[in-house]
Amino acid sequence: MFKPQQTSQQFAPAREDLAVHIQHLNYFFGAGDLSKQVLFDISLELPKGQIVILTGPSGSGKTTLLTLAGALRSLKDGSLRVLGKELVGLSDRALVGVRRNIGFIFQAHNLFESLTASQNVEMAVELTGNFSSKRDQAGAMLSALGLADRVDYKPQSLSGGQKQRVAIARALVNHPKLILADEPTAALDKKSGRDVVNYLHALSREEGCTVLMVTHDNRILDVADRIINLVDGRLESDSSPNAFIQSKQGDPTDVSADMFIM
Amino acid sequence: MAKRIPLAWLNLIHDRRRFATSLAGVGFAVLLMFMFNGFMNALYDSQLQLLNRFNGEVIIVNRLRTNMFVPRAFARRRLYQARAFDGVQNAYAVYISEVNWKNPDTRKSRVVRVIAINPDEPVLNIPELDTHRQALRLPETALMDTQSRAEVGPIEAGVITELADRHIRLVGTFTMGTDFASGNGNLLMSDQNFLRYFADRGPEEVERSFATVDVGVLKLEPGANVERIVKTLQENLPNDVLVLARDGENGFVIRERKYWQENTNIGFVFSLLTSMGFFVGIILVYQILYTDVADHWAEYATLKAMGYKNIYLLGVVMQEAVILSVLGFIPGVLVSQLLYQAAGNATGLFFQMTAARVINLLLATFVMCLVSGAIAVRKVQTTDPADVF
Ligand SMILES: Nc1ncnc2c1ncn2[C@@H]1O[C@H](COP(=O)(O)OP(=O)(O)OP(=O)(O)O)[C@@H](O)[C@H]1O
Ligand SMILES: [Mg+2]
Numbered sequence: 071m072f073k074p075q076q077t078s079q080q081f082a083p084a085r086e087d088l089a090v091h092i093q094h095l096n097y098f099f100g101a102g103d104l105s106k107q108v109l110f111d112i113s114l115e116l117p118k119g120q121i122v123i124l125t126g127p128s129g130s131g132k133t134t135l136l137t138l139a140g141a142l143r144s145l146k147d148g149s150l151r152v153l154g155k156e157l158v159g160l161s162d163r164a165l166v167g168v169r170r171n172i173g174f175i176f177q178a179h180n181l182f183e184s185l186t187a188s189q190n191v192e193m194a195v196e197l198t199g200n201f202s203s204k205r206d207q208a209g210a211m212l213s214a215l216g217l218a219d220r221v222d223y224k225p226q227s228l229s230g231g232q233k234q235r236v237a238i239a240r241a242l243v244n245h246p247k248l249i250l251a252d253e254p255t256a257a258l259d260k261k262s263g264r265d266v267v268n269y270l271h272a273l274s275r276e277e278g279c280t281v282l283m284v285t286h287d288n289r290i291l292d293v294a295d296r297i298i299n300l301v302d303g304r305l306e307s308d309s310s311p312n313a314f315i316q317s318k319q320g321d322p323t324d325v326s327a328d329m330f331i332m
Numbered sequence: 333m334a335k336r337i338p339l340a341w342l343n344l345i346h347d348r349r350r351f352a353t354s355l356a357g358v359g360f361a362v363l364l365m366f367m368f369n370g371f372m373n374a375l376y377d378s379q380l381q382l383l384n385r386f387n388g389e390v391i392i393v394n395r396l397r398t399n400m401f402v403p404r405a406f407a408r409r410r411l412y413q414a415r416a417f418d419g420v421q422n423a424y425a426v427y428i429s430e431v432n433w434k435n436p437d438t439r440k441s442r443v444v445r446v447i448a449i450n451p452d453e454p455v456l457n458i459p460e461l462d463t464h465r466q467a468l469r470l471p472e473t474a475l476m477d478t479q480s481r482a483e484v485g486p487i488e489a490g491v492i493t494e495l496a497d498r499h500i501r502l503v504g505t506f507t508m509g510t511d512f513a514s515g516n517g518n519l520l521m522s523d524q525n526f527l528r529y530f531a532d533r534g535p536e537e538v539e540r541s542f543a544t545v546d547v548g549v550l551k552l553e554p555g556a557n558v559e560r561i562v563k564t565l566q567e568n569l570p571n572d573v574l575v576l577a578r579d580g581e582n583g584f585v586i587r588e589r590k591y592w593q594e595n596t597n598i599g600f601v602f603s604l605l606t607s608m609g610f611f612v613g614i615i616l617v618y619q620i621l622y623t624d625v626a627d628h629w630a631e632y633a634t635l636k637a638m639g640y641k642n643i644y645l646l647g648v649v650m651q652e653a654v655i656l657s658v659l660g661f662i663p664g665v666l667v668s669q670l671l672y673q674a675a676g677n678a679t680g681l682f683f684q685m686t687a688a689r690v691i692n693l694l695l696a697t698f699v700m701c702l703v704s705g706a707i708a709v710r711k712v713q714t715t716d717p718a719d720v721f
Contacts, residue, residue, distance in 0.1 A: 133721045142637060142718040169717075170639035176720055180634040182339070184346030189337050196336060197639050240638075252721045 081149040088151070089248050089280035090116040090139055095148035097134060108134050110303045112148075118247070121274060121281040121293055123311075126300035132284045133252055135300065139282060140250045141168040153247050170197055173241030173279075175251035175270075179233040181225045187212055187236045188221045194240045211239040215269050231262025235269060242273055249274060251283040255290060267293055291315075340651035343624060354620045358660020359667065361613025361700065365606050365693055366668035366685075367675075372602030373689065374681040376589050381509045381682055382447070382518075383578070383585045385456045388424065389558045390414075390565070391584040392548030395574045399591040401513040403429070405544035406573050414548065414565055414575075419556035424455040426547040427526045429540060430515055431533075435485035436493040442483050443515035446474075446495075448526030455549055458520070460506035467503035468522045476502050479509040479680040480517020487517075495519070496529045510680035512592070517680070548573075610700055617656055617704035621649055625711045630720050637717035645712045653705030657697045664697075665690060 081093045097109035108131045116122055124132050137143050138150060141157055144165060150157045153171055160168070181190045191208035200207065212221050215235040225233050234254060241249060254270070255263030271293040274281045283294075291297060297314040299306040307317065345351050379400070383391075392414060394404035411423040427448040432441040449455040451468045460475060467473055474495070476487040485493075491502040508518055523542070530540035552561060558577050565575040576584040593599050625632065632645055672683035 137718040137721055140637065142716075142721075166636075166639055166641055169637060174634070174637045176630075176634065178630060178720075180630045180720060182343070182628065182631050184342040185337065185339070189342075192337055193339070193635065194638055201335065 084151055084154060084156075085115075086154075087117055088115050089118045089120075089153060090114065090282065091149070091151040092139075093149040095138070095145070095150055097131075097138060097143075097145060097147070099134075108303050109138075112303075112305055114298070114305065114308075116280055116282060118280055119274075119278045120295045121271065122283070122296045122298060123291060123294040124282060124284045124298050124300060125286065125291075126306070130300045131303040132300050136250050136252055136282065136284055139248075140172055140174060141165040170244070171246055171248065173244070173246035173249040175234075175238055175241045175249065175254045177253040177256045179225070179237040179257075181233055181236055181240075183225050186222045186224055187217060187228065187239075190225070190236055191240045191243050194243050198244055207243055208239070211243040212236065214273060215239050216265075229262065230258050231265055234258060234262070234266050238266065238270060238273075242277070242279075245277055245279070247279050249279055249281045249283075251281065251285075253285055253287070254283065255285065255287050260289065263287060264289065340648045341655060343628065343648070344652055344655055354656060355660045355663060357616040357620065358613060358656050358697070358701070359662075359664035361609055361616055362661050362664025362693065362697055363668050363671070364609030364612060365696060366664065367671060368602050368605035368609060369689065369693065370668065370672055370675070370683055370685070371681075372598055372606070374676070374679075374683045375598050375602075376592055377684055378509055378511045378680075378682040379513075379588055379592050380585050381511060382514075383588055385458055385508065386426070386547070386549045386578060387454050387457050388422075388549035388551045389556075389578055390420075390550035390552065390562055391576050391578050392423075392550065392565075392569075392573050393546070393576075393584075395572055397546075397574070399513075399588055399595075400428075400511070403538075403546075405540075405546050406548070408543055408545045410569055410573050411545060411548045413569060414550055417561065417564060417568070419553050419561045420550050421553045422453070422551040424449065424453050424549040424551070425523070425542075425545040426455060426549060427523060427530075427540065428546040429526070429530050431496045431529065433484055433516070433519065434494040435483065436491055437485045440483075442481075442517075444480070444484060444495075444517045444519050445514040446519045446521060446526065446529070448521050448523045451522045454551075456520075458506050458508065460504060461520070464504040464506075468520075468525075470503075471528065472498070472500050472525060473503045474500055474519045474521040474525065475504050475506045477509070477514075477518035477520070477680075478505045478507045481510065481680055484517050496533060498529060509682045610696060613697065613700040614704050614707075617653065617701050618707050620656065621652055621704055621708035622711060624652060625649065625708060625715075629715060632712055633715045633717045633720040636715060637720060642713055645715075646709045649709045649712055650702070650705045653701040653708075654698070657701035661694055661697045665693075 085091060092112055092114040095109060095112040096107060098105045098107050100106055126132050138145055139152055141152065144162060145158055148158060152168060155168055188205065188208045191211060192204040195204035195207050209221055215238060217232060217235055220228060220232060255266055258266060267290045291311050294311050297311055298308050392410060394406040396402060397404040408425060411425060414420055415423040429446050430443050431446055433444040434441050451465050464475055480487060487502060487505055489502055489504045493500060506520055510517060532539060552558060562575055562577050569575060578584050669685060672685055676683040
């Protein structure tokens with residue numbers, strides 16, 4: 071009990087307006103001689119309601135940062151506040167509680183083939199104990215994602231984009247205040263990837279939730295309020311989409327403004 | 333109406349073919365246990381078929397007859413002595429001997445066991461005796477056990493062949509079943525006929541007469557205290573005979589069963605085989621559950637990321653284990669029932685599926701699946717939601 075108090079004194083006090091507040095975060099994989107640092111002194115503030123895209127080269131630590139913010143790994147160093155809760159030093163059991171307030175979207179949809187679209191979404195609702203309204207809640211969320219006529223379909227009779235939308239419905243159905251997405255469009259073709267992101271964008275605006283999304287997909291950068299670039303475990307830049315594109319101009323292999331189809 | 337989604341059930345039945353194969357696998361393990369256990373019990377139970385027919389509360393045998401296989405008779409006057417005691421209503425003699433029976437079709441000789449009684453006395457609880465009493469009083473007649481092995485040939489009434497090289501005619505059948513001491517089957521005849529065949533069988537064979545008896549059956553007066561009478565007889569009859577209650581913990585029937593349990597490897601061998609069935613089942617069910625967890629690894633990890641606790645996922649795996657055990661047991665027990673009948677007909681052994689035995693094996697199946705489940709859940713526990721990203 072003593073140690074967390076001591077560490078929190080070094081960090082700025084909790085702020086109401088921030089969904090995620092990271093200060094001086096270091097993260098190591100492995101232990102002892104084999105330990106390898108993948109995140110270096112990360113400090114980051116994500117205000118509520120913002121859509122933030124996290125980019126960077128492969129292996130730069132994006133996924134690691136996302137799993138830390140999602141309370142999927144325990145950590146000892148620095149300060150990481152998610153929705154007002156300090157995660158550093160939390161027990162595994164307490165981390166599970168934090169996760170229930172976060173919506174996760176993965177590269178793969180990870181839906182149960184044995185459950186219908188609705189049932190897959192209801193699995194999330196059941197965590198809240200709303201058994202009587204779960205079917206309605208799932209149906210409403212699926213309709214909002216344009217799947218009203220696919221509610222009772224099993225994943226095997228849905229297209230890739232539809233499956234990913236079901237996965238998004240599952241992540242959003244409990245109205246989480248924070249959504250973490252790791253390359254949600256990577257497995258989709260251009261059109262369905264765009265659809266999925268548009269829905270995500272619209273819903274997060276409606277619900278006023280914060281989105282932290284990792285993507286390599288330059289075509290969807292326009293939905294972001296802000297783009298963060300992570301290189302070798304360090305924050306390289308933090309800018310608006312336009313500034314981000316400007317900064318990359320002249321690099322032919324990278325983004326260009328005409329990729330935007332707004 | 334709004335319930336938790338039955339994830340375990342839905343996951344199991346999602347792939348119908350795999351589900352059917354899984355149930356067949358569990359059913360097969362159940363079948364193995366039933367068959368081995370069934371043979372063990374049949375071998376024991378069969379030894380008691382004759383003993384359970386004795387129509388009396390107290391049994392007298394030669395002290396050296398430790399089991400029905402030992403051909404030791406005792407003096408018939410012990411029966412008269414026993415009859416004189418208070419509470420003893422009657423004392424019946426049972427004569428038993430083994431002898432060659434000639435299969436009328438193949439002319440080959442086979443050993444059968446002859447059981448002989450006075451047809452006018454209610455010595456044995458064999459309903460067919462009542463119908464054939466009259467015919468049995470005639471010379472050179474007998475009833476054949478329908479459960480006798482096929483080697484004895486045709487057994488219907490009217491069959492004429494040779495017993496101990498003498499003419500014999502079957503006048504009917506009865507149904508009892510074979511045991512270790514019964515050779516190829518049981519032949520039932522009157523004591524008078526017994527004397528005809530066994531009084532003088534040549535120099536090598538023991539001569540039989542009414543002076544010695546193989547088993548004495550005492551019928552007590554209604555309401556008599558069995559325990560007390562057994563005790564009195566034990567104390568007062570000479571030491572060459574053994575007096576036992578027919579039923580009860582220290583009774584004649586249990587003694588016979590215990591003899592075979594303690595003096596043969598039947599129990600050991602068949603218990604070993606039964607537990608092999610058990611372990612085959614554990615491996616099969618583990619395989620099924622492990623495959624399910626491995627195939628749905630990312631989905632289970634996603635549930636953990638969403639905030640489901642380990643205990644929920646353990647519950648899913650254990651539910652799958654229980655469903656498999658119960659649903660796999662049903663085909664297993666049904667097929668076993670058929671095989672029991674077939675095995676009973678083929679061997680003449682007494683295959684009995686009692687409620688207690690079915691419940692025991694259901695519990696064993698249940699434990700089998702729980703053990704498999706307990707091993708398989710470790711896979712779920714180690715599933716790390718951070719790895720799905
Ligand atoms: N479980 C782990 N154990 C050890 N090292 C790991 C583990 N997971 C990731 N790493 C290492 O940490 C570094 C950062 O990995 P991370 O997955 O966060 O990168 P990323 O930015 O998401 O890359 P990509 O764009 O390819 O997904 C990499 O060097 C990787 O090899
Ligand atoms: Mg990654």
